[in-house]
Amino acid sequence: MFTVGVYRDGVKCSFEFPWRVSIVAFMANPKLLQGEEVEETLKALAEDPFFDMLEVNPPEKPEHWRILEKIRDEAGVEIAIGAQPLVLMRGVNPSALDEAKRKSALNALKRVIDEAATRGVSKVALCSGPDPGVAARAKAKEALVASLKELAAHAEGKGVTVILETFDREWDKKQLIGPIREAVEIAKAVREEHGNFGLLWDLSHAPMLEEKPGDLEIAAPYLAHIHIGCTKRLPDGSLKDWHPGFYRPGSINGVEEVEELIKALSHVRYRGALGFEVKPEEGQNWLEVVNAAKGVLYTAFARYASRL
Numbered sequence: 001m002f003t004v005g006v007y008r009d010g011v012k013c014s015f016e017f018p019w020r021v022s023i024v025a026f027m028a029n030p031k032l033l034q035g036e037e038v039e040e041t042l043k044a045l046a047e048d049p050f051f052d053m054l055e056v057n058p059p060e061k062p063e064h065w066r067i068l069e070k071i072r073d074e075a076g077v078e079i080a081i082g083a084q085p086l087v088l089m090r091g092v093n094p095s096a097l098d099e100a101k102r103k104s105a106l107n108a109l110k111r112v113i114d115e116a117a118t119r120g121v122s123k124v125a126l127c128s129g130p131d132p133g134v135a136a137r138a139k140a141k142e143a144l145v146a147s148l149k150e151l152a153a154h155a156e157g158k159g160v161t162v163i164l165e166t167f168d169r170e171w172d173k174k175q176l177i178g179p180i181r182e183a184v185e186i187a188k189a190v191r192e193e194h195g196n197f198g199l200l201w202d203l204s205h206a207p208m209l210e211e212k213p214g215d216l217e218i219a220a221p222y223l224a225h226i227h228i229g230c231t232k233r234l235p236d237g238s239l240k241d242w243h244p245g246f247y248r249p250g251s252i253n254g255v256e257e258v259e260e261l262i263k264a265l266s267h268v269r270y271r272g273a274l275g276f277e278v279k280p281e282e283g284q285n286w287l288e289v290v291n292a293a294k295g296v297l298y299t300a301f302a303r304y305a306s307r308l
Contacts, residue, residue: 001052004302015305018266021297022053022275024082024227027243029286030279033057033085039067044287046075050294053078053273055125057085058112065119080123080225081116083109084165088173093129094151095144095176097136102143105129109147110154117158124155125163125200125225128177140176145189152194163224165200168208172241180215187222198224203261204277207231207252208239213264220268228258228297229277243279245289246296258300266304 003016026032029041038059045054054077059065072079086092086108094109096102109126116124132140152162166183167175177183183199190197199222206212208231216223230251232242244251265274276297278289 002050002298002301004298004305006302006306008306013305015301015308017297017301019270020052020078020273021050022055022078022080022225022273023051023290023293024055024275024277026055026057026082026085027277027279028290033089035061035064038064039071041286042068042071045290046071046077051077053080053275055080055082055275057082058115065115069119079119079121080125081112081121083112083124083126086112087127087129094126094147095129095132095140097132097139097143102147106147106150109151113151113155113158113160113162117155117160122159123161123163123225125165127165127167127173128175131169131174131176131178137176141182141186144176145186148186148190148197149193152190152197156194156196161196161198161224163198163200165202165225165227166205166209167202168205168239168241171208171239179209180211180219184219184222187219191222198222198272200225200227202227202229202277203253203257204229204231204243205241206257208241213257213261216264216270217268220270223268223270223272225272226261226265226270226274227277228261228274228293229253242281243277244281245278245284245292247292248281255296255300255303258296259303262300262304 003014005012005014031037092105092108094105113124128144155162167173169178187199229243230253232240232244233250276293278293280286280289
C-alpha cells in the first residue's frame with residue numbers, strides 16, 4: 001500500500017491507496033513456471049513494500065512450498081494461488097463436455113484447493129476452459145457452473161474462496177468465459193448456493209473483449225480480484241494476451257486506462273486487491289517490467305486523487 005501527495009487549492013494533501021496491491025509472480029518472472037529462480041524471485045517481491053500479496057502458480061515440490069511459507073511469514077505478505085496455468089497449459093478443463101474429462105479436471109483443481117487450505121492460503125483462481133464454439137457454448141456453461149459449484153462446495157469448509165478469471169474468447173486464449181456479462185450470469189448461478197465464489201477481471205483482457213472499466217458496475221457484487229496489465233497488438237493488427245510491460249511497443253493500456261479503472265472501482269466500492277500481471281519481453285530484466293508497472297499505478301492514482 002502506498003500514499004500520494006497532491007496539491008489542492010495550494011494545500012498539499014495525502015491520499016492513501018485504498019486497495020491492497022498484489023503481483024502475479026509467475027508472470028513477472030516466467031521461470032517460476034519451470035520451478036526455477038523460486039527463492040530469489042519470491043524474496044525480491046515479498047520484500048518490496050509496494051506489495052501486499054503474491055499470486056503464485058501451485059508449487060509442485062515440497063521444498064518450493066517451504067520457501068514460499070518462510071518468505072510469506074517473514075515478510076507478512078498474503079499468498080494466493082493462480083491455477084490458470086493448469087487450464088491454459090495442461091488441458092485441465094472444468095467446462096469439458098466429456099464428463100470423464102470434466103471429473104478429471106475437478107480432481108486436479110480440488111487437489112490444488114486442498115493443498116492451499118493446508119498451507120493457509122485462502123484464494124484459488126482459475127479460468128473456464130476453451131470455448132467450444134457457438135453451438136456447444138450453452139452446454140459448456142452448464143458444465144462450468146456444475147464444476148464451480150462443486151469446487152466451491154469443496155472449498156467452503158476449508159476457508160478457501162474460488163475465483164473465476166475472465167479471458168478473451170476471440171483472439172488468443174479463446175476461453176469460454178469470456179465477456180463480463182456472461183461471467184456475471186455464471187457467478188449468479190454459483191452464488192445461489194455458495195458465497196465463497198467471485199470473479200477476477202483483468203484490464204489486460206479488456207481490449208480483446210471490447211470492455212471498459214465502466215462495464216464492471218454490473219459485476220460489482222461478485223468482484224473478488226482485479227488484474228492490471230496490457231494487451232499486445234502485433235503489426236498485423238492481431239491482439240495477443242502476452243501481458244507486455246506498460247509502454248512497450250504494441251502495448252495497449254497505460255496511465256489513462258489505469259486511472260479509469262481506479263475511478264470505476266471507487267465508484268462500485270470495490271474492496272478486494274489489485275494485482276499486476278506483466279511479463280518481460282526478450283532482452284528485458286523481469287524487475288524492469290515490475291517497477292515500470294508500479295510507476296504507472298502510482299501516477300494513475302495521483303492523477304485520480306488530484307481530480308477529487
